[in-house]
Amino acid sequence: MSHKNLRIGLVDLDTSHPNSFMPVLKEMGYEVAAVFDGGVINPEGYAEKFAREFGIAHVCGSVEEMVDLVDVAFIHSCDWDLHVERARPFVEAGKAVFIDKPLAGNVRDLRQMTEWVRGGARITGGSSLRNCVEVREWKALGIPKEEWVFALVGCAVDEFNYGIHAYSMLHGLMGPGVRHARYLGTGGGQRQFELVWEDGRRGVVSVGKTAGYLPFYANVVTQKRVDYIKSDNTKLYRALLETILPYLAGEEPAPLAIEELVEVELAAIAAKLSYEQGGVSIALNEIPEDYAGYDGAAFAVSYKELKYPATKA
Missing domain, CATH: 3.40.50.720 (NAD(P)-binding Rossmann-like Domain)
Incomplete structure (x- = not known):
């Protein structure tokens, strides 16, 4: 088809x-x-x-x-x-x-x-941030992994429904291989989490509510350059x-292996668990299967109140 x-x-x-x-x-x-x-x-x-x-x-x-x-x-x-x-x-x-x-x-x-x-x-x-135009353009530079120094990626609004964009953007820039997540602290109302890749590279996401809307952004530092990336939402x-869509039609291979796709959410879930445990490092493959993680039903209640304020109890 x-x-x-x-x-x-x-x-x-x-x-x-x-x-x-x-x-x-x-x-x-x-x-x-x-x-x-x-x-x-x-x-x-x-x-x-x-x-x-x-x-x-x-x-x-x-x-x-x-x-x-x-x-x-x-x-x-x-x-x-x-x-x-x-x-x-x-x-x-x-x-x-x-x-x-x-x-x-x-x-x-x-x-x-x-x-x-x-x-x-x-x-x-x-x-959509994992393969946004700006991430693709940065990846096309072909910078070797060994030249990586650091990245900070962030956005506003909330820690998971919107915050997952920040985790995804960092994952798009660095590629798969996240092994641990760790809560670093809170600043300006946002929480900062460090993700550690299996090859030792590190990046930080800063997520949570701020006084105003923030764009999806990344600051990337390598041995030879520093780049500020801001996504064009349009x-x-x-x-x-x-x-x-070509993949969903069965015409092309998956744009991303399912194991790499779910790694983004696993990183965010591990980060939440690290926060709840006082900042200990949490391995993605050691998150308990019965850990509640992020509560979708509770988020939906708050989302409905924002979309339809008259329904607020």
């Missing part, structure tokens, strides 16, 4: 991403064939209104109803603890799945996604979609 002929379904219209993706998908020539909204964030009738606005033919009452109408599902659930549940019917039907960031907030769900892909499922997702979604 040509990736241009993909029938795309949108699952849960919780965040700004479905609205932002739609114009880009249409401009790129893709058809969004169906939508489903579980009502975790939006009021009744929201999916119908969305479908009318964007000319989408089918509004589904369940993900199961959507399965036969689409070739690939884009899962945008604000409650990341629902991602595995939402993805399962599509995976079992052999349909491709994009899971929006954060992929999951615990080891168990990330392991399930990994097992699905190893079993032949086509799944990708995560933050280019993020197109760069992401151009990267993933």
